[in-house]
Amino acid sequence: MDIFMENILDHWRNPRNSGSIKNPDISFFDNNPLCGDEIKMQLIIKDNIIQEVKFLGRGCSISQASADLLSNFVKEKSLEEIKNIKNNQIIEMLGIPIGPVRIKCALLALFALKKGIYLKEGIKMEDNDLNGNSQN
């Protein structure tokens, strides 16, 4: 099997950042009913910087590995930086081509994270609002 796929499977089998946070500043659950992927992203924030991030979920390797890779990536980043993460960055992290059928799996964690942050600021975001990023 492809070395990039091996990397995804490794994150799927042994996620580094799965678990729950007690008293998180942000906790957001999102799902993709069509595929049956579920992700809950939890964050501890200090001075607008992410101190700690954990995710809990079930679903396909791409949805779960992207949540783990994204969690690694966002540690110590500012909320503004996270809002500016492009959809393509997730695909680059995964390192394999993602077709139109699996793109929802790949972006589930990023969307959950962004939705959680926006909601904390009082803005309700939906997939449609976030999809625009895919062109960037």
Next chain:
Amino acid sequence: MLNADKIKKDFPILKNRLVYLDNAATSQKPYQVINAIKDYYERYNANVHRGVYKIAVEATEKYEEAHSVVAKFINAFPNEIIFTRNTTESINLVAYSLGLKLKKDDEVVVSLMEHHSNFVPWQQICKLTGAKFKVIPIDEKGNLKDYERYITKNTKIVSITHASNVLGTINPIKEIINLAHENGAIAIIDGAQTVPHFSVDVKDLDCDFLAFSGHKMLAPMGIGVLYGKQEILKSMKPFNYGGDMIREVKINETIFNDLPWKFEAGTPNVEGAIGLMEAIKYLEKLGMNNVYAYVQYLTKYALERLKEIPNIKVYGPEKRNGLISFKLGRLHPHDASAFLDELNIAIRGGHMCAQPLVNSLGEIAVARVSFYIYNTKEDVDKFVDGLKKAKGAFKV
């Protein structure tokens, strides 16, 4: 027994060694069907029931013949066959035409194993009318549980699937239809998963309606069937209004056309009807008893071979229609499907358009293989061997 190797040669899409195991979603199409559609467009494409020129007459004759062929196939009268887009539209036709008459204390009974197409229309009609929406549960084996208790004197409509598209369960619909009638209710059968697989006789079943799709039985997409008993159809209001469903239109009044045209407003799907007629001729040549026996043989063989894989969970009862839903450890169905796709094997993963059922199994998604006449034992072997490879690669 059917010669699947020979049958396979009739299906151009299978020439590239595709192992197609998603037949419960849609079937592939043989040359005979593709050529009949091609012949229609190349030789006699015209609108039906309108022109009096030669090709319009031929198109009209074929379109009407298609009704007769479908009628004979399920032992109905031609004027009881309404062409729709698919099973979903057939059920919506009944739901809107009959269902909107429901009142507050009336009940509609469906089951937990319905496809969304026979679940959502009734759920929504009940919300609109205030009628009670009752859902028959299933037992741990995947059979309907205590359905007798759900059908009561207040039940006006019982709409049940003949066979589950997830579990493969074949329901005791004759008993259910009887029970519905004893309580004065209308019985509607979703035959999407059974009409392609075995002989369904509406007179023998005594169902009031039967809905099914052409595309799961070798015909094109976009042609579906609603069978309805003529005395009920006559008393029903049309679902769509417009062209061809009228006998006479005045400024303030319209007299509707005879059956079945009263329910077929607008220019119909003539190519679909011709394709469906040809598909039925193809299946009848094979013999529906042979179709059933062969798919049963393949399904049993697949169930046996799947036992070689530890940690696999197969859903549904032992006696089943030609499909198997399963889960392999924590391997997500889409990962299984994507892995097998690399080996040119097409299987399904997801909620199968039956979310209430799949969720009741404690899952958000399952994987499914479903068989048809052109699948071979080698197809099953390739699938099982591929699944073993996936098990190794994902270490589940």
